[in-house]
Amino acid sequence: MFPQEKVDPPSDDKRWRIVQATMRRNGFARHALIETLHSVQESFGFLDEDSLRYVARSLRVSLSAVYGVSTFYHLFSLKPAGKHTCVVCTGTACYIKGTPQLLDKMGEAYDIAPGETTADGELSLLTARCVGSCGLAPVAVLDGEVVGKLTPESLQAKLQQWRMSDVA
Secondary structure, three states: OOOOOOOOOOOOOOOHHHHHHHHHHOOOOHHHHHHHHHHHHHHHOOOOHHHHHHHHHHHOOOHHHHHHHHHHOOOOOOOOOOOEEEEEEOOHHHHHOOHHHHHHHHHHHHOOOOOEEOOOOOEEEEEEOOOOOHHHOOOEEEOOEEEOOOOHHHHHHHHHHHHHHHHO
């Protein structure tokens, strides 16, 4: 095994210390890739090209492998998230009970598609294969809170509450 060469972080931002601690705790091992990417995303909110290159060099993993992992798992984002996030479940129960209508209404009201953020940076619309709340279908996770039995109108009302609370 070759000794680990020192790789400088992309900037002098102190949040890189958290990422470095994660890699150091795992001995800069390749198997720590997912945990390291989680650390980057928790620290910075998303994974940009500089962070992917840094992780690849630090863990001695190919950039294509790092990119592959970061795009395979839906919890990783390559773009900054909006101030608020709406994750709509697309699992079978939710889909049958109205997910397409929820997504259509979101698209009309905010001019965004799944995976996009509004132009003002206020709202990111995401989808998940299943959030594990099938009995509450259709479900969305709004800023980390699971909200079930949604209709397009009730989802819009929840999102309007965000806007109102942001103004106040």
